[in-house]
Each structure stands twice: as structure tokens, then as C-alpha cells.
Amino acid sequence: MDIESIANLLNRPQKITIVTHTGPDGDAIGASMGLYHFLIGLRHSVKVIVPTAHAAYLQFLPHNEEILIFENEPDEGTRLLKDAGVIFALDFNTASRAKGMESLLTQSNAVKIMIDHHLLPDLKVDFALWDIKASSTAELVYRFIEMLGQKKRINHHIANCLYTGICSDTGRFKYNLSANAYRITAFLLEKGADVVKINDALFDNFSEDRLRLLGFCITEKLRIFPEYSTAVIWLSKEDLKRFNYKTGDLEGIVNYPLSIADVKFSAMLKETNEEVRLSFRSKGDFAVNEFAAKHYNGGGHKNAAGGNSGLSLSDTLKQFAELLPAYETELAPTIFAV
Template identity: 45%
Template sequence: MENITQLKALLGVPKNIVITTHRNPDGDAIGSSLGLYHFLNKGGHTVRMITPSEYPENFSWMPEIEKMVVYDIDPEYSQELVEKADIIFCLDFNALDRIDKLGDLIEPTKCHKVMIDHHLYPEGFADFLLSDTTASSTCELIVDFIHLLGMESDLDVKIGECLFTGIITDTGSFRYSTSAKLYRIVGELVERGVDDYKLQDLINNSMKEKHLRLLGHCLNNRMEILEEYNTGIFYLTKQDYEDFDIQRGDTEGIVNYLLKIKNVKMAAFIMEQPKIVKISLRSKGDFSVQEIAQKHFKGGGHKNASGGFSFQPLETTLKRFKGVLPQYRDKLAAAVI
């Protein structure tokens, strides 16, 4: 991060700070927001968190998550907080359109803006930028940020648990996007008192009965394997959403089950939601799904985890996805796992 000295000086005096993250926040978005929130509170700042939409219920155990302001529920209070902010931290997104109407509020403000993110192609709206596409997660970068400030002694258990949570979820419990540096970071967090076993249990072993029944439905009734393209597909219909009472976060992680099949190198989860069809893509090894998401489905993300959307009907979107696969047949066949 360039001009870290200037940012450190700004943070040396208590400020009104807003932390925001992307719509439909996942574990990394929530963990990085809460971790930074608790860290900045130690510096005597007045800190508020705003998310464009509600967070998944399965993260409700995280410390002080209830203090997150949801723009969709309270846009007027969100606007008031943005207008009063001296500094706005933008976490786990690389463009203001990723936070919808909240981005329209933030863009014209004169306050200092800080982006901390690990996605490709960050927009240039921030005054301070910490961007690393090789990082496992934004939570990993928050640890880097605290070290850059020379304030690692402030990393306590509460901050560490939040950041460890985002690292677990964005790496699929350390199955991908790992590095020697990441393991040094999580080792540091454990040394500071983080109970990684407890966190793994809270994150991975807190399903409701309906979650397992939904997974069974996907495996038994909504799975298609395209062997010639080393690709697996799950899909859900609007009726499935009603039958299983699918709420925000209920489908998290299901797409990864396709990658358990030996020769499947790319997995797609295509979900028919009320207004759009959402596409979640995952891959193994050196095959990148980022290009498919960006080029064909107005999305983006990372090499092994990306997403997009379509305004076409589910059947049309499925056909369209299958239609692009011949372009990637050779790359998928040659991909090294």
C-alpha cells in the first residue's frame, strides 16, 4: 500500500469511520468488516458498518454483527452515516457498482476512501488502495494492513476470530487459495488465542435439517455431469426456492460438491431467483473461471471462484452456459489439478 504513512497519520486522531462491503455478504465480507471494526474501535474512532443487503443467518454468532446497518432496510440512516464519515473503508469489492445504491451515495463524498480487496481490476475511486489478487481473502489483507500500520499488538482474539472466519470460508477450509504466507498468518492468529477448532465447528457444523435435504435434492435431482467438458452443473428453480424455503446463505458451499468428482474440473451452480438467474462458478487447479464469468455472464471474481448473473430464463441460461463450453474444451482437458 502506497502512502501508508499518510493514512496512519489520519488514523492517529479519532475519526467518524464507515466500513462497507458488497451485496449478499459472505464470510470474508463479514469477517473483514467485523475484524476491522473491532480493530478501529480500539483506536477511539466512531465506527459504523453498512452492508447493502442482509447477512446470512449462519453468521449471526459473530461478535457484534447485529450492529451492521443494512442499507436495504434503513437507507436514510445509511445515507446519514455516509455523509458524516471522515473515512470510508471499502472491503472485499473492487467497484462501487458492487454495492448498488450505496455506491451512488459514496461516490460523490469528499471524505477519504480506502479500498482493501483481493479481486482483479480494482477501480480507481479510492485514495488509499491495498489490493493483492494472490491473497486468499480480504481478511488476510486486513492482517497485512494491521501489520503495515505497525499495530499487530492490537490483534486480539475477537479480531482474530472474525478474520479467521473469512479465511476459512474463502479458502473452503484451506482447500484452495492457500500459500505459505497464509499459513504463517493463521499460525499467528492461533498463537494470539484464536480457537480454530471452535470456528470450524461454528462455520461448518451448524446446518439446519433443510440444508441437508436441499443438498440431497441437488445431488439426486438437479445434477448434470458433462464428461466431455470435465464440467458439472447444479441448478435450482423458483419452485425449489419455495419448496425448501431457501434463504440468503442456504446454498453456500453446495457448488463445491461437484468438484469432489474425480474428472470434474469446473463446477457451475445456476439458481433461478425472483428477478435474476445467479451463476456461481468454481474450478480446480489452473483452469480459470474468471474469464467465463466476466465475458459471458457480466460477472467476475477469482481464478478458481467467480460468479455472474443472467436476466434470461433458467432454461435459456443453462443452454447458454452449455453453449460456451466448447470454447474451453481443450483448456479444461489440459488443466492441471
């Protein structure tokens, strides 16, 4: 299908389901809700389904109550996916990222549309808007609306949602950026995006427990490898329980070590019941998505990626440290210059 076919499809009332990835972040939620409000404006029947719950600090977006959490309501989620005539897959490009819904997605006869900016897509769809150079999936949702010739329909609700996605996935406009991302952001502001309230909600809206957890990470669980310009934070299940961990409490903490002048690679290891989950961030040219793909069955973007390990937390930490010498040249200290 091409964009003209999609436009013709959306000219008629449809039952539409928007699906995003497990552990949805600000871009996943912002892009999904932005698209939701656009499609509702076209008088479609629309539902957003997330595999697992999103963080409390992301629940400020308009009509958040319309999001269905699949792991909490699998029967209703299954019904919606089976009834859908159109399914949008947002911010992921492989079925395994839609935890619990994999077979429902792959076996559905609905028209499938993927909007995503991650590497190596393998999700079979009828139409894909895929660009790894995009700042975020929210930026691509804007471009999708623009391609349909419907930019005039972007209102303050859509603007707030898409700004949330762009701001989240660029780390407050620090990476994954282009001139186009700034142009789109300016347009969203003109359409009523409330930048002050959104930034407060995203970055100044945490619990006391979360702040104490951050302090614990920095003072007790941070290890620096100066010879490799690398830092790592590791947290056990007991550590998380001590600080009453809730979904979203670790958001952004992996970035803190990058504020150290000589650190260019930061990792966070979080123990769960099933595995150890790893988050990677970098500054400069060190490609953490390649590191994640090679060693931890992961992926992502050049400066922001993730993966997982089947080893214990202590063994994963040991393995991570043993991998660093192979990257000594790439991680050598550099002099910052513009």
C-alpha cells in the first residue's frame, strides 16, 4: 500500500487499534496518544493498547484513561485486536516487543501500518513509515499526518502528545536531533503544546523514594572505569524493593554518569525475576546499539540502546567489565571541540 491508499482507507470509518512496545516510554505513549487524537478527529473508533503499564509520570496526557494495559485485560485486548480493521504498530518493529500480543499481531488480517525509527525491522506490514534518522516516533507521526495532507487537524491535544514524545526521546533535545525535529517542535508550540507543564510532568514529577533511589545509585552503586571512559550502575531486586520501586523510577538515571567530563559510555543493570535488563547511553561516536546487539541481544539507537542477560546480576556485571578492553580504542578519552 502507498500513502494514497492509506488516505483513502482512513476516509471511511474504521475500527483501529494502536499498539506500542512493552515498558512504554515517553515517545511510545506520546506518539500513540498523538495518533489516537488525530484518528478520533477523523471519527474512527480507536483504542490504544500497551503490553505493560506505563509510568505514572506519563499519565498526564489527555485521554490517558483510554489506554488499555494488555497484561491486565488480555481478553478485552484480544477482542479489540481481532476486531480491528487497521492496526498501527508504533515505536517498535519486531513482534516480540509487543509482549503477549505477538501472535495476535502476526496472524491478524487487519491492515497493518508501522511507524518507527529503530534499526532492523522485521515486522510484516502493509505500510511502513520507517526512518532511523528521525528523532522519535512522535516526529514520524507528525510526518504521517503531514503526508496525509491533514496537518491542519493538529490541535493542542495532538501537539502536547507529540511534543512529549520528541522531548522524551531526545533527552530534552540533547541527542537524535535534526533541523527538522526543531522545525516540527516549533510548529507544535504554535499549535498549543504547553512546554512548561510537559517538562514539569516529565522531569520534575517524581516521588521522594525515586529521589532517594537516585542518590543511592550515585553514592553506592556507581563504578567508574576511567581507562575506558565508562561508568556502570547496577541494582538488585532487593535494592529496588528497598526504595519501593515503581515503573518509571529508573527513567533517565543511566544518563547521569555522562555528566562526568571523562565518561562517554554509561550502563545500568537492573535485576528482575526473569533476567538482567541493561540500558546503555553514550555521547560522541560510540555506538551503544552495536554493543547491545553484539553482546546482549539488544538494540536501539547510536547513543541510546538496551539489552538483556540471562546471567546473574553479579555475573552480568563481571561480563560487562570484561568486555570493555576490546573497546579501548573507541572509548579512549577525547578532547571536546565544536
